[in-house]
Amino acid sequence: MTKLTSDWIARAETQAVCRMLTDAGAQALFVGGCVRNAFLEAPVADIDIATDALPEQVVVLAEKAGLKAVPTGIDHGTVTVVSGGLPHEVTTFRRDVETDGRRAVVAFSTDVAEDAARRDFTMNALYANPEGEVIDPLGGLPDLQARHVRFIGRAEDRIREDHLRSLRFFRFHAWYGDPLHGMDADALAAIAEHLEGLAILSKERIGHEVMKLLAAPDPAPAVASMRQTGVLQAILPGADDTALGPLVHLWPEANATLRLAALGRGFDEALRLSKADARRAEALRHAAEEGTPAELGYRMGAEDACAALALRAALLQQPLEDSDLEVARHAATQVFPVKAGDLMPDFEGPALGAALKDLEGAWIASGFALTRDDLLAKAEDHKKG
Known part of the structure; x- marks a missing residue:
């Protein structure tokens, strides 16, 4: 049996939440991102625990165990249990009753296989018990081992349930997929056939997914596939990803905002960006299109000026000159001597x-x-x- 050995599994605070459930005869199974990332030896930020205990029972059990229970999404089965200052999302097994392409009406379940079947990708339908032993109800472990992002069951069914999954597919491939083996053909075909569903998604949800995708180490191949399937133009009309790959190469430390600026201008409304992100993206794109390295460094500071120069080089398909970066960094230290x-x-x-x-x-x-x-x-x- 496959077993995870990550430090966070044995952490006393986390084991206390598991015992809170198992001592009462309920199941406690780590699920989703924490299991996936532990297997891939990637950082684990959030701990999700699935259980057959009802949310009201989870609250009672937490209080009896001296832990803090916060009903963050109790109507949907989720209770945040805080142990030693660490939050753990505890969610009752669920099955979908009805979906409309944006959200699902769920019913609670006692069957882990039903809970797994309502998830998006096979690599996200893996569970592990408190000892770290992996439970694989849908046979997703081989996909995870191969870094193959694949929808559970029929791709078109999963997409119709929630059209955001089309965007999540590209985001997950950028973060966890094997770039040498390409993308799942059935998934790409289903996504291309259901582009109209993207229009019903809120701009906030689209923006959240796009920015998380652009934060991946190299989002360029995924974004190129979005263009080829028609997704990119559907969510960002006028976007051009030509400069994205060169930017990743020239400036690997580029954040999501700079990478968004590489795609074009005026996307703040389409993605409902924060005012700060919208202003920075616009400023970086404007700076990349005009201004000397000295002027950019003086007016923008070293970090943004160097980022803008990298974007300029990517847009022009030219090398990024170290001399320009040095001029910008020097300029950032200068103080105008006249008042x-x-x-x-x-x-x-x-x-x-x-x-x-x-x-x-x-x-x-x-x-x-x-x-x-x-x-x-x-x-x-x-x-x-």
Whole structure:
């Protein structure tokens, strides 16, 4: 029997939640991402536990065990049990009663196989008992071992249940799939045949999936497949992924916002981005299209300026010059030596602002070589002229 040996499984706080259930005769099975990632030796952030105990029972059992129970999604069977300050999502086995392409009406179950059947991909339908022994109701372990992202059962059925799964397929492939073996052909065909279902999804859900996809180590192959199946244009009309692959190569540390900027502009409404993410994506794309390395470094700071220069190189299909990065980093440390008071009262109002802007531009163009005295002399010449 396959057994997981991750440190988090043996953690006292986590085992306390399992004992809370098993001591009462209920099942306690780790499920989903924590099992998948433990097998792949990837970081595990969230602990999900499936059980045949009803959510109201979970609350009572937690209180008896001296643990904190938070009914975060009790109507859907989920109770967050906090043990030693660590949250554990405990969810009752479920089966789908009705689906509409966006959400499901569920009924509680006592059968782990029913719970597994309602999930999306075979690699997410793996369970493990408190000892780490893997339980595989649907035969998904070989897929996980092969890093093969495959829908449970018929791909079209899973997609009709929730059209977000079309986007999740690409996201999961970017994070967990084997790029050398390509994508599941049945999944791609089903996704291409059900593009119209993407229109019923909320922009927030789409944005969440897209940004998580773009945060993968290399999302370019998955995004290329999204373009080929028609998904990319369906959710981001006008998007162009030509620069995404080069950007990943030139700037591996690029975050999701920079990678989104590589796809185009004006996607904040389509994805319902936060104002901060929307502004940063727009600023990076604008900077990549104009401005010298010195100006970008001075105005944006070293991190964003270097990111914008990497994006520029990717968009132009050109090398990223180390000399440009050094100029930007140096520029980020510079402080303009002239203040408004230095030009008053000779300049006031709009004329003062214009003079400061002209002097700043000349200072940047000089490679920050012009001194305060040089700049004040230029201002004096400007006044006389």
